[in-house]
Structure formats: structure tokens, C-alpha cells
Amino acid sequence: MSESTIPALSVLDLVPVRSLPDGTRQSSAQAVEASMRLAQRADELGYRRYWFAEHHNMPAVASTAPPVLIAAAAVRTRRIKVGSGGVMLPNHAxxxxxxxFAALEAVAPGRIDLGIGRAPGSDPVITQLLRRTGTTSDVDQFPQHIRDILALTSPxxxxxRFTSGGEYAVHATPAxxxxxxxxxxxxxxxxxTLAAALGLPYVFANHFAGDGLERAMELYRSQFQPSETLAAPKSFITANVVAADTAEEAEAxxxxxxxxxxRLRTNKPMRPLETVEEALDxxxxxIEQTMVAQNRARWFVGTGADVRAQLAQFAAKHGVDxxxxxxxxxxxxxEPMDQSTGRVRTLELLAG
Structure with missing residues (x-):
């Protein structure tokens, strides 16, 4: 892919929850409504897919239940693929x-992605609460549990199979x-390496990982084993992006x-997301200034034209479309609490 080619674009949504200077905050209902409107706009603009993350017990994040949000987005969109980015599998049977996800596939046939990860998506206390299900929460069983899901969701x-020799058929959905x-x-x-061994498509979570992108992509591509569903490596990369009509507004x-x-990286108490005014003041x-500067260096921030060019170079460098x-x-x-004006404008400017 040449550096001038704009890659296909998709969206990852954590359903952010913001505060107000008077001490009130956006409600969960308002935050979800803002994300549903954002998903509809992404659909209209031609984005390829729209995924919801899984995080728990975070004051600024309302994406606790990806399947519920996926269902809501599926019925409010027409063509865009909707999915999880991702379901944290050790938290669930x-x-x-x-x-x-079989039920979601029945709701929106051909439009459902099941992105799977093995991180907890929260702090150790919440992880313990989520993983009270015994052996199903064993991280060591992660590869086998992926194989189980692949089999269960297939037609x-x-x-x-039981040790006595008996067999029992299991389907995630009847037909x-x-x-x-x-x-x-x-x-x-x-x-x-696991994605390569299983012959699955792979996503590198660059939006929160600081290092390791090049090595992970090389390992995936060099070790990939074709599977029944995928003949060759298939991957993309995530990125934090802010686009606005001026570079100054984008930075703000x-x-x-x-x-x-x-705050997250320095273990400070989490709170609802600040408004732009609060952050500027x-x-x-x-330490915070250093962390902000380090993260900003990895983000794509600027006017629509500038960010589009940066994303084209980024995609070309790592060989993804x-x-x-x-x-x-x-x-x-x-700005209205049930809308996400800046995020909508970001998608509009990136779409060109």
C-alpha cells in the first residue's frame, strides 16, 4: 500500500462518560445514547466496523457489556459490521x-465480529468478582476456550466427550x-503467536500499548498457519485519534x-472524563506532564487532512489496509450530554 492511500477506517468505542464543572456528570444513558449516535454516523460515513471495548468499574467508561451495546448498535445501523474490541474471555464462560454472539449473528447476519482478548479489563478486585466461575476463568485455558467458541458458534x-465414551452435542444456537x-x-x-497458530485474524491494540507493534506483527505473519476460515494473515491496528477543524482545537x-x-498510568484515582475547559485549567x-507528552507522541491529532495523511503513512509502514x-x-x-460532538467531527473529517 502506498503512503498516499487512505486505509479503510473502523471505530473502537469505550463509551466515555464525562463530568461537568459543577460536579455533575453525564449519565450512563446519555453516554450510551451519544455512542449510538456515533455508530449511526460511522455507518453513514462508510466506516468498515464499529467495536465496543470491555472495561469494568471505571467512572469514565460505560462499555461494560459489549454484547448489549452491539445489539443496540446493530438495530440502529444498516451496513457497518459491529462487534467487540474485545470480550475479555477469562471473565466469561x-x-x-x-x-x-450466535444470537447477535441471528440479529444481524453477516455483520457481527467477535474480538477476543485475555486481559482483565479492570483492577484485581473486580477481576476476582468476575472470575468466580472456577475453571472457566483459568487464563491457562485461553487457547482451548477460543477453540471451543469457534466450534460452538459454527453451524x-x-x-x-465423556470419559465413559458417551457424547453430547452442544450448539450455541439451534439452527x-x-x-x-x-x-x-x-x-x-x-x-x-496464538492468532498465527489458530489461523485467526489478529488486531494489535496499539491504542494503549506503547511498544511491541513491529515484533508482534512480524511474528503473526511469519508463523501464520492457514485455517478453514482464513487462508492468509489478516490484521489491522488500533490508534488514538482526534481530528478537528483546526490543529489548536484538536490539541484541546x-x-x-x-x-x-x-492518571491511569500513575495509579491516581479515576474520575469521569474532564471537559476540555477543566483539562485546560x-x-x-x-510526572503527569511527562506521561501526557509521551502518550501524545503516539496519538494522531490535528486537522482532518493532517490526520488522514498520518494514518496513511502509519498503515503503509505496518503493512495493513x-x-x-x-x-x-x-x-x-x-455541548449536549447525549451527543459526542468532537468524536462525531473526528469521524466526519477522517472520512473526507
Whole structure:
């Protein structure tokens, strides 16, 4: 792909929840409505796919239940693929995940992606609460649980074999005519090599990982084993993106999320996402400033034309024809709570 070619674009949504200077905050209902409107706009603009992340017990993130959000987005869009980015599989029994996504495939045939990861998506206390299901939460079983989901969501289903020699047929849905496309997500050598071994498409989570992109992609491509569903490597990369009508506005809208990332990385208490005004007026210490600067260097921020050019170079450098953008534009205090003006404008400007 030449550096001038604009890659296909997709969207990753964490359903951000923002605060107001008077101490109130956006409600979960308002945050979800803003994301549904964003998904509709992405559909209208021709984006390839729209994924929801899985995070838990975070004041600034309402994407706790990807299957629910996927269902809501599916019925409010026409053509865009909708999915998870991703379901954190150790938090869930494989059969439950298979049933949920088989049902989603029945709701929107041919439009469902099942992105799977093995990170907890939260802190150790919440992880313990999520993983009270015994052996189903064993991270060591992650590869086998992926195989189970692939079998369960297929039209043929799976077979459980007992030590006594008996067999028991299991289907995620009674009469599937198709299956969700399963993607493996990660930011490490482990996820890249596992995706290659299983012959699955792979996504590198560049939006939060600082290093390892080149090595992970090389491992995936060099070790890829063709499977029944995928003959050759298939991958894309995520990126944090803010586009606005001026470079100055883009930098201002990027600041709330940049500061939130810095708080997360320095183990400071999480809070709803600041407004642009709050972020601009806030006092920051030296460590926070360093973290903001380091993260900003990895983000794509500027006018639509500038960011489009940067994404084209980024995609060409890493040999992908698709980039999934996490639209990280913050909101001004006066903007409607059930809309996400900056994120919508980011998608519009990137679409050209």
C-alpha cells in the first residue's frame, strides 16, 4: 500500500462518560445514547466496523457489556459490521460468549465480529468478582476456550466427550446459518503467536500499548498457519485519534483523554472524563506532564487532512489496509450530554 492511500477506517468505542464543572456528570444513558449516535454516523460515513471495548468499574467508561451495546448498535445501523474490541474471555464462560454472539449473528447476519482478548479489563478486585466461575476463568485455558467458541458458534456445533465414551452435542444456537467472525486481540508476542497458530485474524491494540507493534506483527505473519476460515494473515491496528477543524482545537480536545491516560498510568484515582475547559485549567505535576507528552507522541491529532495523511503513512509502514480509530476527542461543557460532538467531527473529517 502506498503512503498516499487512505486505509479503510473502523471505530473502537469505550463509551466515555464525562463530568461537568459543577460536579455533575453525564449519565450512563446519555453516554450510551451519544455512542449510538456515533455508530449511526460511522455507518453513514462508510466506516468498515464499529467495536465496543470491555472495561469494568471505571467512572469514565460505560462499555461494560459489549454484547448489549452491539445489539443496540446493530438495530440502529444498516451496513457497518459491529462487534467487540474485545470480550475479555477469562471473565466469561465460553458457552455464554458463544451463545451471546450466535444470537447477535441471528440479529444481524453477516455483520457481527467477535474480538477476543485475555486481559482483565479492570483492577484485581473486580477481576476476582468476575472470575468466580472456577475453571472457566483459568487464563491457562485461553487457547482451548477460543477453540471451543469457534466450534460452538459454527453451524455444526460441538461435541462433548465423556470419559465413559458417551457424547453430547452442544450448539450455541439451534439452527445457525452463519457465524460471527472471530478476531484475536492483544498487545504482546503471546497473542500474535496464538492468532498465527489458530489461523485467526489478529488486531494489535496499539491504542494503549506503547511498544511491541513491529515484533508482534512480524511474528503473526511469519508463523501464520492457514485455517478453514482464513487462508492468509489478516490484521489491522488500533490508534488514538482526534481530528478537528483546526490543529489548536484538536490539541484541546485531546487533552482530557491524555490526562485520563496519565492518571491511569500513575495509579491516581479515576474520575469521569474532564471537559476540555477543566483539562485546560487543571494544574499538573511533572510526572503527569511527562506521561501526557509521551502518550501524545503516539496519538494522531490535528486537522482532518493532517490526520488522514498520518494514518496513511502509519498503515503503509505496518503493512495493513485498515486502521481502527479510537476517537478520543473530549467535549466542551456546553455541548449536549447525549451527543459526542468532537468524536462525531473526528469521524466526519477522517472520512473526507
Amino acid at each position: 465460553p458457552l455464554i460468549v458463544a451463545e451471546q 455444526d456445533g460441538s461435541t462433548v 445457525a446459518t452463519g457465524a460471527p467472525e472471530v478476531w484475536l486481540l492483544g498487545s504482546s508476542d503471546y497473542s500474535a 480536545r485531546a487533552l482530557p483523554q491524555l490526562r485520563q491516560f496519565a 487543571a494544574e499538573t505535576d511533572g 485498515e486502521v481502527m480509530v479510537s476517537p478520543a476527542a473530549g467535549s466542551y461543557a456546553a
